Amino acid sequence: xxxxxxxxxxxxxxxxxxxxxxxxxxxxxxxxxxxxxxxxxxxxxxxxxxxxxxxxxxxxxxxxxxxxxxxxxxxxxxxxxxxxxxxxxxxxxxxxxxxxxxxxxxxxxxxxxxxxxxxxxxxxxxxxxxxxxxxxxxxxxxxxxxxxxxxxxxxxxxxxxxxxxxxxxxxxxxxxxxxxxxxxxxxxxxxxxxxxxxxxxxxxxxxxxxxxxxxxxxxxxxxxxxx
Amino acid sequence: xxxxxxxxxxxxxxxxxxxxxxxxxxxxxxxxxxxxxxxxxxxxxxxxxxxxxxxxxxxxxxxxxxxxxxxxxxxxxxxxxxxxxxxxxxxxxxxxxxxxxxxxxxxxxxxxxxxxxxxxxxxxxxxxxxxxxxxxxxxxxxxxxxxxxxxxxxxxxxxxxxxxxxxxxxxxxxxxxxxxxxxxxxxxxxxxxxxxxxxxxxxxxxxxxxxxxxxxxxxxxxxxxxxxxxxxxxxxxxxxxxxxxxxxxxxxxxxxxxxxx
Numbered sequence: 475x476x477x478x479x480x481x482x483x484x485x486x487x488x489x490x491x492x493x494x495x496x497x498x499x500x501x502x503x504x505x506x507x508x509x510x511x512x513x514x515x516x517x518x519x520x521x522x523x524x525x526x527x528x529x530x531x532x533x534x535x536x537x538x539x540x541x542x543x544x545x546x547x548x549x550x551x552x553x554x555x556x557x558x559x560x561x562x563x564x565x566x567x568x569x570x571x572x573x574x575x576x577x578x579x580x581x582x583x584x585x586x587x588x589x590x591x592x593x594x595x596x597x598x599x600x601x602x603x604x605x606x607x608x609x610x611x612x613x614x615x616x617x618x619x620x621x622x623x624x625x626x627x628x629x630x631x632x633x634x635x636x637x638x639x640x641x642x643x644x645x646x647x648x649x650x651x652x653x654x655x656x657x658x659x660x661x662x663x664x665x666x667x668x669x670x671x672x673x674x675x676x677x678x679x680x681x682x683x684x685x686x687x688x689x690x691x692x693x694x695x696x697x698x699x700x701x
Numbered sequence: 702x703x704x705x706x707x708x709x710x711x712x713x714x715x716x717x718x719x720x721x722x723x724x725x726x727x728x729x730x731x732x733x734x735x736x737x738x739x740x741x742x743x744x745x746x747x748x749x750x751x752x753x754x755x756x757x758x759x760x761x762x763x764x765x766x767x768x769x770x771x772x773x774x775x776x777x778x779x780x781x782x783x784x785x786x787x788x789x790x791x792x793x794x795x796x797x798x799x800x801x802x803x804x805x806x807x808x809x810x811x812x813x814x815x816x817x818x819x820x821x822x823x824x825x826x827x828x829x830x831x832x833x834x835x836x837x838x839x840x841x842x843x844x845x846x847x848x849x850x851x852x853x854x855x856x857x858x859x860x861x862x863x864x865x866x867x868x869x870x871x872x873x874x875x876x877x878x879x880x881x882x883x884x885x886x887x888x889x890x891x892x893x894x895x896x897x898x899x900x901x902x903x904x905x906x907x908x909x910x911x912x913x914x915x916x917x918x919x920x921x922x923x924x925x926x927x928x929x930x931x932x933x934x935x936x937x938x939x940x941x942x943x944x945x946x947x948x949x950x951x952x953x954x955x956x957x958x959x960x961x962x
Contacts, residue, residue, distance in 0.1 A: 627881055631874045635864045644860050645878060648853040651846075683884075691881055694798075698873040 483568040487576030488583070494553075495584050501549055502584050509542040509589055513596045524601045531600035532610065532661035539589050539614060540650050543621040544643050546585045547629040550577060551696070555633050564700055574696065575689045578626045586618025602661075609664040609674075616677045617657040623681075623688030624649050630695035653680060725802045727944045728953045734937045741934035745927050752923030760916045769833045773917075776826040778925040779819045782932055783851060786816035790858075791883040794876035804940075806872025807947070809879060810862055811939035815932050817855035823848055854882040868947055 495502050516534045517527055554560040563573045593614050594607040602610065628646035632638040660673035724730050756774035790812045797805030827845060828838045839845065858878055865871035948954050955961065 624881075627877070631861060631878060632864070635861075636866075637864055641860055641864055644853075645857040648850045648857060649881065649884075651850055687881075691877055695874065695877045698870055698877065701870065 480572050484572050484576045487573050488580045491577055491580030505542050505546045505585055506588055508545060509538050512538040512541060527600045528602060531597060531602050532658040535593055535596060536654050536658040540654060542589060543585050543618060543625060544646055547625045547642055548639055550581050550626055550629045551633055561700055571689045571693045574692045578622050582619050582622040586622055590614035590618060606661055606664050609670045610661050613657045613660040613674060613677060616674060616681055617653050620653050620680050620684045621650060623684040626688060626692040627695055630692045630699060633699040725804050727804055727948055730804055731941055731944050734941050738934055738937050741930045745930035745934055748923050748927035748930060752920055752927050755916060755920035755923055760920050761914055772826050772830045774920050774924045776823060776830060777921050778928040780823040780848060781925055782928045783816055783819035783823050786812055786819060786932060790816060791879045794879040797872055798876045807940050807943045809875060811936045811943055813855055813858050815935050817852060820848060820852035820855055824852060
């Protein structure tokens with residue numbers, strides 16, 4: 475199997491998942507609106523003082539992004555598992571890890587990327603400065619792929635399991651903690667004038683680790699689920 | 702041959718190396734675990750009594766923290782064990798995935814509740830210690846927080862395994878989760894360096910001499926040994942129960958004295 479055909483397979487999986495999502499736009503949009511609604515609820519619960527909102531903005535936006543990503547995890551493998559596509563993928567000549575990577579990339583393009591692009595608009599509601607908005611977008615752009623990669627492991631482990639939806643949150647949310655700390659920490663560091671480089675570098679290190687181990691662990695978990 | 706031959710045979714077996722993989726079978730491990738459990742209970746009691754004696758009667762009163770510090774004789778061993786048990790669990794999980802041995806998965810399953818208990822105990826005693834020392838039951842300090850995350854990881858492991866009906870799949874899925882979660886253990890250890898917060902730095906370290914009195918350290922180490930032996934005894938008892946449950950259709954289980962009666 476040549477290198478080009480691996481990339482062709484990767485591209486095909488991404489294209490297919492994006493096409494499927496475009497045919498059923500509501501799935502993608504629901505996640506996005508969930509993100510918007512959760513973020514908008516916080517000022518209502520806490521009060522409209524701008525100083526306070528500025529302070530909690532990074533944490534609120536990041537927690538909402540975490541929850542939104544988590545909610546969209548079940549569409550990663552569930553539909554393909556139900557109609558047998560996943561078994562065909564596991565049987566195909568292309569390594570399952572490559573196909574899994576493609577699916578995770580597609581998942582990020584449909585959940586993490588829109589969240590990152592939407593976040594500055596919501597950040598404005600929290601009176602974040604322009605520079606901090608930039609850091610927020612960058613931190614989300616680096617951090618959300620990690621969420622998709624780790625989430626894929628959880629989604630694969632709970633495939634076809636009783637109460638999978640709630641269970642996946644129990645498995646995945648504790649593992650999201652480092653990303654949350656350094657993602658929200660980057661924006662906070664920028665707000666307090668410390669500079670966000672250290673936090674962003676650590677986030678990028680998490681991404682490198684997750685990109686290496688994530689698809690591998692997901693593949694193992696999928697094979698267990700398909701046994 | 703008769704008796705003589707049998708004796709020679711047994712003698713020959715003694716000189717041979719122990720076949721470790723032989724004990725990977727539930728049928729051979731079940732009686733072995735049964736024989737080991739009383740010993741570990743005895744060791745746990747012995748170390749526990751010695752540790753509590755040192756902790757309560759020998760160790761001096763702390764200059765700054767008064768008598769309240771004595772909770773570390775429970776708190777620190779529980780925290781150590783909660784982290785150590787997760788590593789052991791991940792070790793058995795990896796072994797189970799690698800060698801496809803059923804017993805390894807059962808071992809990991811039997812360790813999880815004890816690990817969760819230790820993590821909970823560590824958090825609980827930490828809160829009891831924190832109230833007089835810091836004036837708060839809970840602070841969002843790095844080590845407290847990562848211990849809490851460790852507790853969540855145990856709960857996730859137990860929840861995942863109990864949600865899957867097929868025990869073989871439960872073992873393997875749990876193994877993958879345990880190995881993914883093991884990434885959390887170094888984060889716990891290095892969190893003290895990563896986030897500089899309220900919690901005092903680690904008072905026991907391998908590189909420099911401990912900053913506490915020798916007797917305090919001895920009490921803590923004895924208690925840690927007691928907790929360790931307890932954890933082994935309890936998880937061996939639990940693994941025996943798991944073996945009986947899963948192998949209930951096997952012939953050797955029906956021949957057991959405790960099952961037959």
